[in-house]
Every structure is written in C-alpha cells, then in structure tokens.
Amino acid sequence: MEQSIVNDFLKEIAVGFRSAKSYPPGHPVMDKVINNTITHLNKLFAEIPEFSMYFLEQTVIFQDQKFDMARNIAVKSLLDTFRKIEVNSLTFESGVSSDDIRNMYEVISSPKLKIKQYGSVADMLVSKGTTKIKINAVKFGIQTGGAVQMTTAKPEAVKSQSEIVEAIKNLKDLVEAGITGLELKTKFSEVARDIASAPAQSRQSYSEAVARILEQLPAEHRIELLRDVELKPFVLKLLSKLKDETLVELIMAKAEQKGDKDFKGIISGMGEEKFARIMPVLKEKIPDVYKYLAQLGLVLSEKMSTTVSKEDLRNSIIPYYNMLDSQNAHVREEGLKSLITIAGRFVKQGNYEMADEIIQRITAAIEQESVAMVLTEVIDQLRELYNLCAANKQKKSCDKLLEPFNKILGRGGLSVQFKKKVIKFLSETGNRIVLPMLFSFLWESGIYPEVRTAIVKFGKDAVSEALLTLKEAEEMFLRTKLVDILKNIGKESIEILIENLDSGEWFLRRNIIAILGEIGDQSIVDRLLPYLEDEDDRVRLELVRTFRRLGYESGLLKALKDVSIEVKTEALKGLRKSVDEEKVKELLSLFKEKGDSLHTELLGLIGHKRVAEAAEPIAEFLKSLESRDDTAAEELKEVGIMTLAKLKTKKVRIILEQLKLSKDRTLKTLAAEALKRIS
Template identity: 20%
Template sequence: MADDREILPLDARLLSEAIFELNVSRRNVNIYPPGHPSVEKSLDKAFDSLERLFEVRPTITFAVAKDTIMIDDSTLDKKNTAFREFALHISGMNIASVTLRAGLTRDELYKFLSFLSVDTKELTPEALQEILDGYGLLHIDVGFIDYDAFSFGEGMTEQGDGGAAGGTAGPGLWERYVRGLLDGTLQTDGASDVIQNIPPETLAEMLNETDPGKIKEAGCERVINTYMKRSAKKAFSSGELARLIDFISKLRPELKRQFLSSAINNVTTDIRSTERALREISVDKIIELLSTIDEQQVTIPAALKNLLDKFSKFYQLGSEDTTFGDSIIADDIFLSPDVVTLLGKGDFESYVTDVYQKEIERVLWFDVSEVASKELEELRKSCSDELVERYFNQTMLELISSDIIAEDEYEYLINTIKDEAAQFIETGQYGQVLKIFRVIEANISKKKFPDISLEAIKYYKSAEFIAQFIESLRIIGRQAREDAQQLCDYYGERIIEPLIEALVVEESQSIRHFLISLITNFGDKAIPAAIKHISDSRWFVKRNMLHILNECGSKEVLPHVRPYCHHENPKVSFEAIKCLLKEGDAYGVNALRGYLHSENRELVEQAVALAGIYKVKELVPDLIQMLRKKGITGKDIYEKIPIVRALGQIGDPQALDAVRKALSTRSILFKNAVERLKEAIYRSLRYYPYEHVRDLVEKGLKSKNERIRHDSMRIKEARSN
C-alpha cells in the first residue's frame, strides 16, 4: 500500500525533471486546445515523471516564495529558467504550496494544469479556492497565501502554522527560511531576497522564540551574512549596518551576545567598508553599537577596536579650538561669544529642536536618484515613437477638421491618415483609430468634401480592413481590451461573424477566451451567428458556440441547446447542460441526473461539481443517495468529498442527516481518507443555515483536528458578526 512506504529523501534528478516537465505541460495546456498533440505529449512526460517520484515517496509537497521553489526546507536552483518561470507563475496566482499524492490520475493532472491557466488578476484567494473546488481534485491540495495568517514561534505544527489558506500549508514562509539558515538546510544564495524583506524587529522576534542552546555559531553566521547580503565580492552599505544594529538591539540578552559576535566577525572582514558605513550612519546608531558591545563584553579584533575608538573620540571630543579673548578662531574666522554659546553643547537643543533635527536628517538622507530616474523616464516617454505618431495623427485630424485646406489637400491628408490607421491597428492603438472614424464622420455630417469622406469610411468598413483589425486582436488585442471593445462596438453587428470565424480556427486558449469576451459583449445580437455555427461538425466549435449562447442567451435559445445534452463528447454535453441549468430548465436537470448515475467516474465527478455550482436542489436526493453509499476502500471515501462539497454549495438542510452519518465514518485502514472527508464536511457547513448545524460546530470546536477547529471557529465568528 502507498501509505506503508517509507518516506525517503527526494531524488534531485527526478525532482528537477518533474518540475521541468510540469512547467512545459502547463505552457502547452495554456496555449493549445485539449487533445492537441503537444498537450498530450507533454502531459504524458509530466505524469510519468511524477509516477517515478511517487515510487520514492507517496506525497510530494513544494512551497513557493516569489521566484523560489522549496522542498523539505531546501530550495531548488533559482538560476534554472524552468524552475524560476514555474515559481513566478505559481506565486503570481497567490499560491503558497502544492501537495501531490500517490494515486494522482492523468486527468487530475490535466485539470490542475488547466486551473493554472485561470486569469487571476481580479480574483481573491477565496474565489480561486471555489474555482479549484470545481475541478474535483482528489490527490492535489493547493494552499493559497493568506498574508494575515503569518505567525512565528517554536513548536508550531504543520496544520497550525498558517502560511496559506484553503489547502495544505507548511510553516510560515519567513520562519521556514530562517529555520533553514539556522539548521544549514537552506542555500544562502537563494534566501537573501526573502530574508532581506524581514523587518529587523520581526527577525529578532522570530529568533527570540528559539531555544538559545539550539543556535550554533555557524547558524548565526549564516543569518548575519544573508541579512546583510554579504559575499566575498560585495561590500555592505550603511543601511545594511543600521538594519543589523536595529536587529541586534531587539534580541533577548542571551541571544544578543551570540549574534553580536557573529556580526563583529562579519564587519571585520572588510574594515574599509565598515569605516565608510560608520561615517554615513547617525551618531545615535554608533553610540547604540558601542553601548551594546560594552554591555555584552564582547571581544573585538584590534582593527575594529581602533576604528571604534577613533569614532568614539571624535564624537566625545570637546572644544579645543584656538581662542582670542572671549572668541574662538575657527578656519581664520572669529566666532563671537554669542555664537559660541549657541553652538555649545548645553544650549544647542534650545535652538535646534528634535523636529528640526529630523528635518535636517531627512534632507541629508534624501535619495535624488529616484527623482532623476522618474524625470528621465518621462523624457523617454515624451520622445517615444508611439507618442510622436499620436501627436502627428492629432495634427492631421485637426487639419482635415479645419476650413483652411483645399479639396486636393484634404484628399492627400485622408490618404495619409489611412496609412496611419493601418499602423495604429498593427500596434493595438485602437483608440486612435476610433478618433479617425469620428472626425471623418463629423465631416460627412457637415458635408465637407462628402465624396472623399464617404469613400474613406467605406474603406474602413471593408472586409479587408476588418480582417486587419481581427488579426491585430489575435496578436495584441488583449493588451488594450477596453479600446478593442470600443472599436468592436463601433462596427456593431457586422463584426460578430468575422470574430466567430476567427474563434473557430484559433488554437490558443487565452486568445479564444478574449475573442469570446468580445462576442458575448454584444449580448443577444450574437445569438443568430452562434446558432448558425452550432451545427458545425467539429466538437470544439459546438462547445464554443454553446458557451456564447450560455453567456448571451435567454429561454429562446433552449430548443437549440437541448439536442446537445447527450452529445458523444462530454465537453459539448456539459456545456449544453450549463446553458440549460442557468435558465432553470428541467431538461438540463434530468440530463445532469443521468450523468450522476454514469459508469464513467470522470463524468460523475463533473456532474457532481455542476450540481453544486448551479445549486440544483432537484438533485439533492440523488446526491444524498450517493453519499449514503457504503465506502469500502479509501477511494470510495475520497469520492464522497466532491458530493459533500456540492451538497454544501446547495445548502439544503435535508442533506444534513446524510452528512451527520458521513461524519460517523470509521476506518482503521483508511484513517487519512476519513479525516479528509470530515474536513470537507466542516468546510461545507458554512453554507447551511446556522441553526441547523450549531451542534456540529460546537463539536468541531473541540476536535483534535486543527483544520476542523479552525473552520468551526470561522463559522461561529461569522454567525456572531
């Protein structure tokens, strides 16, 4: 059995190969339609790599922080392009960790890679979790980043340390890095970017919770070197030295001596950088450092001692200037007694307040490079080819709108503007093209050289120009969505058919989504064209047309949709069922009921997910019957999890008797599967009326399972609020 295998260290070669193949397959799934040879080939390779890994250990969990992948407190090579690309994409979706378990099917892997293609720009982690739940992944857990849940401390469990929400999450990412540095299990060259982001007081707080006896000298050295970004080729700055002083000052006394010794060893390796940094930081910081060294009685090398003595004498030195009578001679200038009194140590604070002193320090420390770079960037923008073209176009539009040009000049400018319009189309500047159309149409309404103006508008509405526009939409349109939609609105219904024809032959999934969004924006005006193409023999064309009808349609389209509920390709039939369920059509409910009782497990899972998403109350009895089915194997128990989730989304209290029965499930051989089922049940309780699940929530608060306690507390707090 998979659960009985010994958990061994991951083989580096197998792991590298698996991550590489996952990244390749992810890109192909995003680019090509299902069933495409490139998708099938890369998916096979990724699945085979994971299968080989599962032979070594039954569970693989990796965490992601920015551009770094971490497994078992070690980081993969950040210089590897595939690792870095995969990490950046995963972290860009606010994913903190991914767990893959033995038993993972090829179809589940494809669904997961499809999920990674979801556009997450405007989605919250909760919304992403809902989308992920819809895929019904039994052997993959995804932990989403929950920035409010980061906490640090010794002795935290995996379940209790919240670095992510909605899935299996390891310890807090910052704490994992620091712990890895202390233990020597983390590559320091891959940790600097993360460690540098930790505020000094937070880093000190994390270490203050650690047993001093477990912190070795080498661990201190690694933390200090990483926090200061030290290397043999790089000098440290005054800012890094100030951060180090702040960090040490916040440590507990028994830790302060350990880390202060490591810090002294660090800064002594480059005494010139140390002197330069000391000259640039504030007097208060130097005094703080001297006080800490004196307090801890730390032995320091002679070179550093001489340097510190030099600075301490400099700041404590009294006035020994040459005097003449009651005046001081400074640089051959006589300073009067009044000025001497003003600059004296005793009266300085009376004239220069703390607020004024801070203002002076802000001026001294102000970095002008950022301001200069912004001004330089603005200058570059003002000289860019795109901006120059816009100004040129604006000038020509003003000329053809004026009354100072003759007919031949007008015709010349109109032809020149045609060339500019073609350029704007190629570069995705659809707003500029729209300006051209409006100016020429305004001239037509004024009857200004009407023959020339009408001929120009006729050209812009020709099949040739619209084809150029469609091709531009495919290549660059997604970068200017709003302007692209406005230009489509200008063309109106005449552009719907060309857009659908482009959709039919488009291979890129992301471009298909963009074209569909442009089409569905026309609402019911797009219905006739979609119905026309739904009879196409290619299944993916049927699916896309059904999707358009689902977005744009109404009850009038249902007769055209019903025949496809039992299509030989499930992707077509389920798209048709979605369209019917959206309108509450009974035919769609019955078709979905048929798939619930299918012999094909994948079809059953899709039907269960749709029943929950569309809250089909008519199918609650069927789902209850499926939930009551006795589970013999671990697979049977896992298969109940999507059913529990769907019943929860529907939220019908009549399902709670079956849910309570499922909570009483016991199994000696499949304890892990039973725990996952119970966790899914408690996650689903938030959808039911609270008065019907109050007793379950109270029991959950006393559970030994951290996730169940957490979900129960959230439900109770939501009820209180």
C-alpha cells in the first residue's frame, strides 16, 4: 500500500474532524467532507476490502506497514486528539455508508463529557448504529492483569530481491523434501512476511511462485498450512492464485472454524472468473452459502451478483427482508439501509428486475414504519437510490420510492425537523408527482420558508398545482401563501397564469392579475387590457393596481371611464407621476362626476402638477359643496382651498375673495386663512 493513499485518507479525516467541530450535521460543508472521505476510503477498499489503522504516539500502523506522521502537522494534531479521547484504532469494513462517516465525525468531535454518557467513544459510535466502522476493535501489546502494555515493535528490515528469491527457493526445497508441520509453517510465515514488505510491483510474481509451490503439497497438508495463517493483503493475493480445488477446501475449513472475517477476505480477494467457477461447488457443500455470504455483506457486490442465479440472489436477500419484521427499530433501520444499498448496486449493474423487487419491499416497509427516527435516518440513502434510478431512467422505480410519503405525511405528530427533511428530499427529486405532497405542507406552521423554496424550484411545473390549490383555498392565510409562491416563481409562470385568467371564479382572476403585477413584466399589459371589461369591479380594481405597478399609462387612462368610483380613483393615483399638465387639463371634467375619493385624488393631482387652468373648475366644485356639512365634504373643502393656494395666480386671489363671502362657514374661514398665507 502506498503511503500517499494512507496519508491522504488520514488528512481527510483530520479535515473532517475540524469541520465537525465548526459545522452541524447536515451542513453543506459537512456533506462535502463526507463525500471526500468516502472517495478516499474507496481508494483503500480498491486494494483491500477491510483494514485497521493503529495509532501509537505519532505513528500510524496500517495493516503491516508503519507510517511516521511527525512531520504531517494535520495528521499529528488528529492523533493528539485521538489520544485525548482514547481512540487507539479505527477499523473500516466494506459497505461503509455516508451515515457511518457522519456518525464517526460526530463521535470523535464530541466533548469528553458527552462521550462519558455512553461509556466510551466506541460505545457511542455503536449506539448510533454504525457497525462498518469500529473504534478500538483491535488492542495493542500484551494483556497483563487487565492493563494493556503498549509495545512498539521495531520496523523489520526490507529484504532484497535476492534474499526473497532465496527464501522462496528454501520453501520449495522443504516442500519437495516432504517436510511438513511446524518447520514448514515457520518458513512459510517468514516468506509471507518478506514478500509483504517487498515493493508492490514485485509481489505478484512472488505470490505466483509461492502458489505453485503450495500446490505441490498434498491437499490435507496444504489446507493445514493455510488454515491458521494470518490473512494479510499479500496472503490474500497469494490465495487467489491457488487452484480452484484448493480454494474450496480452504473456504470450507474457514467456514468450519467460524472464521467469518477470513472467509470474507478470501472471497473478496478472488477474481470474478474464479469466483464464478468455485461457487457451484461451494453451494453443493454449503447449501446456505448465499445466505451466509449475505450476512457477511458480500453476496451483492458487483462481482457476486453478476455470477449467481436470480433464485440464489433472492434467497441471499431473505435475511435483510427478515430484519424489516423485527420489533427492534434499530434492526429495521439497518435492514432498510442494507436493502437500499443492495438495490442501488443492482441499478448500477442494470439488473432492474431485482432492483424493482427490492424497491417494492423497501417502500412497503417505509410506509408501515411507525418510528419517525427510522425514516429520518434512511432518507439520505433513499435520496442516493432515487438519484441512481433517475440517472438510469428508471421512472417507475423513482415514482415508487416517493409513494410512501403520501401516507406518511397524513400521520399526525411528525416533528418539524422530520418534515423539513422530507421537504428537502422531495424537492431535490425534481419529480412533479411530489408537488401535491409539497403543497399539503402549506397548512402546516413553522415550515413555510422551506416549503416555498422547495415548490419554487419546480418553476412553471408548480404553477398549475398552485392555481388548483388557490381555487379551492378558503382560508386567507393559505391564499396569501399561494400568491406569494406564484410571485416567487416569477416570469416562468406568466403564460400559465394568463391562460387561467378566464376562470369563472372572480377571486382567482383577481389573484392572478395581482401576481402578474408583482412579477413586473411590462410586455403583458396589452394582453390584460380586455379585463378592464370584467364583470366584477374587484377584478378591474386589481387590474388598475397592476397597471399602476407596471407604469401602463394608456391602461390607466382607459380605466378612468370605468363605472366604479374606486376603480377610477385608483387609476388617478397611478397617473400622478406620469401624466403631464395638458393631460391633467383633460381630466378636469371629473369634478362633475360623483365620488369624494375621486375628487380628493383629482385635487391632489392638480396640486402636484400646479395646473393654473384648474382654478375655476375647483371654485365651481367648492361651491357645489356649500350645501354639505358631512365629514367627507369638510375634508374636500380644506383640500380644495389648499390646492387653490398652491396655484398662486391673480385669478386664485379673486376666487378666494369670492369664497370669503360664502354662506358656508368652513369655506369662508378657509378662504380667509389662505388669503393671509399668499399675501
């Protein structure tokens, strides 16, 4: 194993440790760290299916190699931390998931007091359901009276090529001389140790030579020799070079010894062709071999699943299906995670039939699962499986994975945290069938920002669902949310919104027009003009407000002909900034129409533009108010006099002098005060 690969992996763990100290689980930074760690871990797994790393002061022992980390500041700091929290070793087995990595970082970054609540750092990791990563699974030194005496072996000298060749020759001489027993075992162990320390490029030729020598032994002696040998990486490679019959006998011996770890190592080290050849023989000798391999996490690797029958594959998955029926929630969770991983492997291999069968069981189990925490823990893996199915264009499987959430979301008592996680998952699928589920969250409180973000991601695909919900919505709070969502979708929704303007419900037409105004696309104004003839004045009023937002002067001028005073008043408000003095003169005839709010707005417009020609029409309007003493009329008299005073012309002074003689006390007083101000 090259030191650089081990160094890179340890550096990544150091980065992950520092990140876990600063960011909570689920943060994008942590997600990136976890993905990077998995990438480095897979590089190691490519050479060895399972490994342990031992930490002694500033030294890392990887399998049978030692690496000095004294000059690697990041890793040295990590080792110091491991020493403080009593992490002496880490063991990684094939099948490590992102959740396992996440749990590892959470544990090693936890304060000592928190760790003590679980007993030890190893116990804390186990409590989180992580079984593929183990802390302190391997002890160092010699146990004496319950204490572990740490010993550091001196690194053995690397043998030269000639020395290794000579050692292999000596082994051959012993075999040819018929010498067996302890002497042969000792010599074989020496040769194995020498080859393990040799350069990687030389090991294959050495292992092939040793394999040929071992094949010369009688079968019983050969198995006896290999039965108890330590399965270091080199030895595993050597075993893969043995004849099929020898491997079968060795595997049988390991099965009898209950040597699961060795059994797993031998199988993992074989080539695909050799595996395909020996499995039928193994099946005859061990009828339940596939179930056994499944329990070891091997049966569904790409190597195995492509070389065994569908019936055998189905049988091998039964142990995982049985886990789904457990009374223990943690066991059910592990069963689901395992099946999700298995289904993903089948999808990658293009074995969609097997993947579909497993997905059926997964979705049924998820739908029936009563413990929300179990569902929370598997959502990340479900997302990965969904993405795999989508990438392989398995739409049926994608839809199937989403179906259980219809029922799950109908339950009560779900935590806000769980709902947010489901919302994120559904949103990231990009599948339109989740839209009704996402819209169902609008009735919930405390999660609206997340719901809106999720729905808006779907763009125009979400518009029709939003309009359908808006059409049926009776609660004001719900309508407000829906309008807000459609506004946030923006220009993508314009065409669908306009198509739905012919809806029979007035409030839907009104809301659509309001949304179009908020979107702010001026190119649509001409298409909205026909709705100035809408039968409902509330729709026309909203249209005028939209014209006002969009600065559509032509539409506002046309709205001044509306029969509704409120609509005309709103149109005048919109014209205040855009119309010129000449256009205001054309509007003076509005004084003859009814509507106090309309007249107030017209007076404001005249005052804003300082239209001197408006003096006489204002005077006539004020005289028409002499017979009224209601509050609205009194306010209009005050606004009218103030507007006249702003015009500051000789004609205005004459008009004020005339109004000073009015029989209306209010007009008389206001005119006198105005004359004093302009004198």
